[in-house]
Amino acid sequence: MPDTVGSEQHKPTSLRGIANKAKADKHHRFRDLYRCLNAELLMDCWSDLNKNAASGVDGVTARMYAENLHANIEALVERLKSKRYQAKLVRRHYIPKEKDKQRPLGIPAVEDKLVQAACAKLMTAIYEQDFLESSYGYRPKRGAGDAVKDLTFDLQFGNYGYLVEADVQSFFDHLDHDTLLEMLSVRIDDRAFLGLIRKWLKAGILEPAGHIVHPDTGTPQGGIVSPVTANVYLHYVLDLWFEKVVKPRCDGEALLCRYADDWVCAFRYREDAERFYRVLPKRLEKFNLKVAPEKTRLLRFSRFHPSMKRRFTFLGFEFFWKEDRKGTPRVMRRTARKKLLAACRRIKEWIKLNRHLLVRDFFRRLNLRLRGHYNYYGVRGNSRLLHRFFDWATQCAFKWLNRRGGKRNSFTWGRFAQVLELIQIARPRITEISRRRVMA
Numbered sequence: 001m002p003d004t005v006g007s008e009q010h011k012p013t014s015l016r017g018i019a020n021k022a023k024a025d026k027h028h029r030f031r032d033l034y035r036c037l038n039a040e041l042l043m044d045c046w047s048d049l050n051k052n053a054a055s056g057v058d059g060v061t062a063r064m065y066a067e068n069l070h071a072n073i074e075a076l077v078e079r080l081k082s083k084r085y086q087a088k089l090v091r092r093h094y095i096p097k098e099k100d101k102q103r104p105l106g107i108p109a110v111e112d113k114l115v116q117a118a119c120a121k122l123m124t125a126i127y128e129q130d131f132l133e134s135s136y137g138y139r140p141k142r143g144a145g146d147a148v149k150d151l152t153f154d155l156q157f158g159n160y161g162y163l164v165e166a167d168v169q170s171f172f173d174h175l176d177h178d179t180l181l182e183m184l185s186v187r188i189d190d191r192a193f194l195g196l197i198r199k200w201l202k203a204g205i206l207e208p209a210g211h212i213v214h215p216d217t218g219t220p221q222g223g224i225v226s227p228v229t230a231n232v233y234l235h236y237v238l239d240l241w242f243e244k245v246v247k248p249r250c251d252g253e254a255l256l257c258r259y260a261d262d263w264v265c266a267f268r269y270r271e272d273a274e275r276f277y278r279v280l281p282k283r284l285e286k287f288n289l290k291v292a293p294e295k296t297r298l299l300r301f302s303r304f305h306p307s308m309k310r311r312f313t314f315l316g317f318e319f320f321w322k323e324d325r326k327g328t329p330r331v332m333r334r335t336a337r338k339k340l341l342a343a344c345r346r347i348k349e350w351i352k353l354n355r356h357l358l359v360r361d362f363f364r365r366l367n368l369r370l371r372g373h374y375n376y377y378g379v380r381g382n383s384r385l386l387h388r389f390f391d392w393a394t395q396c397a398f399k400w401l402n403r404r405g406g407k408r409n410s411f412t413w414g415r416f417a418q419v420l421e422l423i424q425i426a427r428p429r430i431t432e433i434s435r436r437r438v439m440a
Helices: 015-024 039-046 062-066 069-081 110-127 144-157 177-185 191-202 226-249 270-285 337-354 359-377 383-401 413-423 435-439
Strands: 003-005 008-010 090-096 102-107 162-167 254-259 262-267 297-300 312-314 317-323 329-335
Touching: 015 110, 039 069, 039 110, 062 069, 062 110, 069 110, 110 191, 110 226, 144 254, 144 262, 144 312, 144 317, 144 329, 162 270, 162 312, 177 191, 177 226, 226 254, 226 270, 262 270, 262 312, 270 297, 329 337, 329 383, 337 359, 337 383, 359 383, 359 413, 383 413
Parallel strands: none
Antiparallel strands: 003 008, 090 102, 162 262, 162 297, 254 262, 312 317, 317 329
């Protein structure tokens, strides 16, 4: 029977039909997901792919694949139907992090990205009906900004006095394959579909040095299917456990806010926070995970003790209590020091590399980066650090534009200020929308 929503009818194999069934029956196991990997779904997923992304091990770019797109997709569907589809090696690429560290990324081949995107859509249709409100990462219409805003609201108006901030040590590298597949089988009763997930988990990784690594654990960051599988893993490991086991055993209020493998838990009473802090490592060890000691701690966080000494960092922000002009304690946020320094370093490097552009084009592109920073960090109470970032960017621009073509001092500060006014440089602004307005 087709699912009915209002006056519309949807086939059970449509994304909306799958979502409706998953929402209506929390115990339903889907059996025919593999059959949904047809040309229509793959073509729809193709429009969502980043066509400028790097190519995989086969060297095929999105542009090359698109030259004969329909024939390529038809051939791919045929291989899927006949079970002849094989996942290619994942090309490893490292991007720099702070303190000379590197973040490993896995770059699948274009065709693997396409099939992963289709599987990710199917799984999202199911698991969006199961995921809890405490989860924000890698979900449609939810993001880091929502997590920051909601956490601020809950801390401000809730009865919480203690916090446990936590982070999983190299989560994407230690996700257990068999455990993940067992978790997926709770909702998916389709061996062929789960077989695809296994293929991507077990796909060899081609390192820059040329050797191939066959992982026993983990899922490559950069794979399109990795975010939803990671969310499924932590949904069972952390979210459900916190909701069904931890909260009922607390004497006071308890709150979880999670973005991917980064989360914060708030408690009313110290005893509840300490109990959770002790049990958390044991819980994670059951699933081959460990807390990152340098990013995990218990602290006092209360309106009765407003102090910068009692602050925590979450999603690039420092949270702390501070009294406003009327003496009322408020949860405040500002750009975390490490994130501000990293942002300043990136904007400086960009300016150095792009100073050769025409002045108008240079500032147009610079404005895009400035507005991106304001859009994320433009929360109430953070104006001072927004202006610090803006001042740094303009100082760097003044310095390096004066060095174009081997020439120096082509700008004075007065003339440079005129240029900024003429070009309409993006100035710091608060972009955060009040939650009360949103709720209204």
